[in-house]
Amino acid sequence: MRAATSAGRGPSLRDLCGVVTPSMVRRSLLTALLVGGVLFGVNSGDTLARTGFTSALVVKLAVTMLIPFVVSLSSSAATLLEIRAVEARGAGCTNAVAEPSAPSPPPDLPTGHHGSTP
Numbered sequence: 050m051r052a053a054t055s056a057g058r059g060p061s062l063r064d065l066c067g068v069v070t071p072s073m074v075r076r077s078l079l080t081a082l083l084v085g086g087v088l089f090g091v092n093s094g095d096t097l098a099r100t101g102f103t104s105a106l107v108v109k110l111a112v113t114m115l116i117p118f119v120v121s122l123s124s125s126a127a128t129l130l131e132i133r134a135v136e137a138r139g140a141g142c143t144n145a146v147a148e149p150s151a152p153s154p155p156p157d158l159p160t161g162h163h164g165s166t167p
Contacts, residue, residue, distance in 0.1 A: 060126075064130055065123055065127060066126075068126050068129045068130055073125045073126065073129075076121065077117075077118050077121040077122040077125065078118065080121040081114045082114070084117040085118070086114075088113050088117075089113045089114070093113075
């Protein structure tokens with residue numbers, strides 16, 4: 050399994066399909082329903098209200114749901130492949146959240162009032 054080719058391209062479809070889990074599919078379906086539903090409502094709600102479901106709207110609804118599903122699922126799979134590749138190289142982070150550094154003191158401010166105090 051490879052995370053990226055030597056040409057710098059992302060993982061292949063075979064690589065992505067090899068890491069898909071049922072939880073990824075469920076999460077992607079939920080994303081598709083939420084995002085696709087909103088997009089369909091915004092883009093075709095007026096037509097649906099006027100004409101009801103037509104065959105053209107059913108196709109449009111299917112495509113509108115499919116796009117966020119594919120994007121979500123492929124993104125999840127690619128991220129998992131990247132994590133596995135980093136872990137295989139031994140370059141993983143031991144602490145995902147860096148400790149905050151102490152704030153630096155403010156710079157000296159110019160007095161601007163010629164030595165007198167207000």
